[in-house]
Amino acid sequence: MDQTEKLLMGIENILSVASDLVQEVDRLKRVEEECQMLKEKLFLKQLTTSEQDVFALTLDGHSITEMQNILFREESTIKN
Structure with a gap:
């Protein structure tokens, strides 16, 4: 096996590893x-349904x- 063949085999091996x-x-x-x-x-499961709604909005x-208009809740409720 000459150097050219060895070089080609080495290149094929490198390409295989790269793939x-x-x-x-x-x-x-x-x-x-x-x-x-x-x-x-997991984070969302720690929130109540109402908290999830506010979070999504x-x-x-x-x-x-x-x-407030979408959820029909008071501002203080939404902020909490």
């Missing part, structure tokens, strides 16, 4: 996204006044 690494990085990204979703679900950019 495996790319697949592993993709897998780890999916795992990270799943972990983040589980954290968010806050994330959507609603003001307290808008939340």
Whole structure:
């Protein structure tokens, strides 16, 4: 086996390892996204239904006044 063949085999090996690494990085990204979703679900489960409603409306950019009209709650209730 001459040097050219050895070099080609080495390059093929490197490309194979690189492909495996790319697949592993993709897998780890999916795992990270799943972990983040589980954290968010755990956080939301600690809130009451009313608190979850206010939280969702806050994330959507609603003001307290808008939340009062949507949820039919007093300002102090929403703030708490």
